Amino acid sequence: MLYIGVxxxxxxxxxxxxxxxxxxxxxxxxxxxxICGGRRGIMEAAAKGAKEAGGLVIGILPGKSRQEGNPYLTxxxxxxxxxxxxxxxxxxxxxxxxIYGGYGTLSEIGLALxxxxxxxxxxxWELVQKEKRSFAVHQARSAVEAVELAIQLA
Amino acid sequence: MLYIGVxxxxxxxxxxxxxxxxxxxxxxxxxxxxICGGRRGIMEAAAKGAKEAGGLVIGILPGKSRQEGNPYLTxxxxxxxxxxxxxxxxxxxxxxxxIYGGYGTLSEIGLALxxxxxxxxxxxWELVQKEKRSFAVHQARSAVEAVELAIQLA
Amino acid sequence: MLYIGVxxxxxxxxxxxxxxxxxxxxxxxxxxxxICGGRRGIMEAAAKGAKEAGGLVIGILPGKSRQEGNPYLTxxxxxxxxxxxxxxxxxxxxxxxxIYGGYGTLSEIGLALxxxxxxxxxxxWELVQKEKRSFAVHQARSAVEAVELAIQLA
Amino acid sequence: MLYIGVxxxxxxxxxxxxxxxxxxxxxxxxxxxxICGGRRGIMEAAAKGAKEAGGLVIGILPGKSRQEGNPYLTxxxxxxxxxxxxxxxxxxxxxxxxIYGGYGTLSEIGLALxxxxxxxxxxxWELVQKEKRSFAVHQARSAVEAVELAIQLA
Numbered sequence: 343m344l345y346i347g348v349x350x351x352x353x354x355x356x357x358x359x360x361x362x363x364x365x366x367x368x369x370x371x372x373x374x375x376x377i378c379g380g381r382r383g384i385m386e387a388a389a390k391g392a393k394e395a396g397g398l399v400i401g402i403l404p405g406k407s408r409q410e411g412n413p414y415l416t417x418x419x420x421x422x423x424x425x426x427x428x429x430x431x432x433x434x435x436x437x438x439x440x441i442y443g444g445y446g447t448l449s450e451i452g453l454a455l456x457x458x459x460x461x462x463x464x465x466x467w468e469l470v471q472k473e474k475r476s477f478a479v480h481q482a483r484s485a486v487e488a489v490e491l492a493i494q495l496a
Numbered sequence: 497m498l499y500i501g502v503x504x505x506x507x508x509x510x511x512x513x514x515x516x517x518x519x520x521x522x523x524x525x526x527x528x529x530x531i532c533g534g535r536r537g538i539m540e541a542a543a544k545g546a547k548e549a550g551g552l553v554i555g556i557l558p559g560k561s562r563q564e565g566n567p568y569l570t571x572x573x574x575x576x577x578x579x580x581x582x583x584x585x586x587x588x589x590x591x592x593x594x595i596y597g598g599y600g601t602l603s604e605i606g607l608a609l610x611x612x613x614x615x616x617x618x619x620x621w622e623l624v625q626k627e628k629r630s631f632a633v634h635q636a637r638s639a640v641e642a643v644e645l646a647i648q649l650a
Numbered sequence: 651m652l653y654i655g656v657x658x659x660x661x662x663x664x665x666x667x668x669x670x671x672x673x674x675x676x677x678x679x680x681x682x683x684x685i686c687g688g689r690r691g692i693m694e695a696a697a698k699g700a701k702e703a704g705g706l707v708i709g710i711l712p713g714k715s716r717q718e719g720n721p722y723l724t725x726x727x728x729x730x731x732x733x734x735x736x737x738x739x740x741x742x743x744x745x746x747x748x749i750y751g752g753y754g755t756l757s758e759i760g761l762a763l764x765x766x767x768x769x770x771x772x773x774x775w776e777l778v779q780k781e782k783r784s785f786a787v788h789q790a791r792s793a794v795e796a797v798e799l800a801i802q803l804a
Numbered sequence: 805m806l807y808i809g810v811x812x813x814x815x816x817x818x819x820x821x822x823x824x825x826x827x828x829x830x831x832x833x834x835x836x837x838x839i840c841g842g843r844r845g846i847m848e849a850a851a852k853g854a855k856e857a858g859g860l861v862i863g864i865l866p867g868k869s870r871q872e873g874n875p876y877l878t879x880x881x882x883x884x885x886x887x888x889x890x891x892x893x894x895x896x897x898x899x900x901x902x903i904y905g906g907y908g909t910l911s912e913i914g915l916a917l918x919x920x921x922x923x924x925x926x927x928x929w930e931l932v933q934k935e936k937r938s939f940a941v942h943q944a945r946s947a948v949e950a951v952e953l954a955i956q957l958a
Binding site for chain 1: 885886887890891892894895906907908909910911912913915918929930931932940
Binding site: 577578579580582583584586587598599600601602603604605606607609610611621622623624632 | 731732733734736737738740741752753754755756757758759760761763764765775776777778786
């Protein structure tokens with residue numbers, strides 16, 4: 343069974359949420375487990391999409407309480423690790439899909455790439471390493487393309 | 497939904513495994529999620545009992561690879577945290593049941609009690625704090641008693 | 651250079667502090683680095699003893715801010731890991747001295763023993779593993795005895 | 805006392821090492837503590853520069869053994885956390901200087917920015933968040949400029 347991480351910010355617009363929800367739905371349809379940070383925004387939208395399509399959704403929370411989890415998680419894990427939980431998310435997944443995203447998402451991308459996990463991006467950070475010009479994140483243009491690319495890369 | 501941790505060593509005798517399996521089964525029958533360290537021994541036996549009774553079992557692994565998980569986990573989370581994953585197990589549960597157990601189990605008992613989570617013991621460490629004589633682990637005598645006590649305490 | 655951990659509660663009586671301070675002083679006199687949890691009580695007293703004797707003291711804090719460190723630390727490291735920082739303390743030391751102590755101390759003893767690090771106790775937890783009757787913590791009666799025993803065991 | 809993190813890869817060219825060493829030296833001259841990942845490459849060069857200028861250098865290692873630390877650390881802390889130790893580095897510093905760097909460095913930049921810590925870059929990742937075009941890393945052109953900028957920002 344494939345574990346696909348969906349990473350993104352805890353706040354987002356309705357159209358960003360709609361994209362994340364579609365990503366979640368496509369993951370569940372392909373019988374993969376969705377791993378996320380368990381909170382609001384992109385994480386909640388992806389969890390909603392997967393949950394409503396009958397998928398298994400694990401939220402790996404930074405705080406000490408499950409109460410901070412969104413309502414669409416099959417299992418909410420309170421880690422108490424703070425931002426170090428980002429490393430746990432990256433470690434637990436086979437492949438990650440970054441949707442938009444801020445600094446936390448950036449750190450998860452970095453951690454995943456460090457661990458050798460492929461990362462697919464949907465309108466997320468463009469990473470250019472000065473002088474080396476590496477583009478490590480595989481850019482996709484739609485939810486379906488992102489999930490199919492993720493499964494292919496994993 | 498209640499999250500019950502089952503903690504114990506990665507190696508155990510057949511009769512110890514049998515007790516752990518019964519604990520897992522009783523947890524699943526009561527529709528609680530079983531959280532464990534995901535490896536062999538007591539963890540595997542409890543996971544087997546819960547899985548076969550239709551329960552949801554989460555294994556929180558110390559290493560970087562899901563391959564080290566036992567075959568009865570609904571979801572195996574590779575944390576890469578080493579022994580620090582014991583703190584994640586304690587944090588993620590509402591209550592823990594310690595079955596026999598070595599030093600790792602001892603650390604999880606300590607972490608859980610520090611976080612204010614109740615711990616039920618089945619033939620596990622007896623903890624006596626010198627001069628204060630505190631007995632912090634609630635001792636049970638059977639799998640059913642342990643699970644019922646855990647649910648009551650949570 | 652030897653790294654000796656001193657573990658104990660964040661609150662203590664004046665006589666407990668006095669013992670911890672003596673332990674810290676003896677550690678510094680033997681040119682070992684003192685590692686502790688960085689907070690008040692036993693940790694602060696041990697840090698004070700070592701600092702005043704010219705020793706190097708590292709505090710590994712659970713929270714996100716150095717402000718929670720006591721004033722006797724050479725370096726205060728805010729980890730943001732919560733109670734999982736106990737595993738870092740155990741991992742960073744060659745040997746640990748537990749002075750009195752509550753559940754957090756118990757967890758550090760368990761983690762250290764799991765990692766194969768010797769633990770010396772001064773009026774701390776007595777650990778009896780049911781049926782196996784193991785006494786894993788080396789009991790000492792005085793600060794000097796504890797530090798000498800720790801150095802011998804490391 | 806200011807804590808300045810120096811982050812970069814575990815392998816580097818001689819000229820990259822020379823720049824890192826100068827950064828370390830400038831940090832020590834300004835009486836700041838240098839925090840790094842404790843290993844080879846950029847980390848070792850920066851540690852060397854600081855140590856030889858009389859500075860205090862803390863290495864926060866990913867593994868379980870101090871042996872993996874470079875020889876210029878005042879204190880080497882084995883965390884056993886794997887890549888999650890990157891979050892500890894970011895948390896422990898007031899400001900970070902990224903020198904060149906790969907994916908691990910990228911994750912540390914993301915974690916630091918997420919925690920609200922300023923990051924100064926020397927020939928490191930250029931971060932462009934699609935559509936928002938944020939440039940979160942303060943670019944410097946020399947070791948002295950980087951350290952002075954870091955102190956100003958902290």
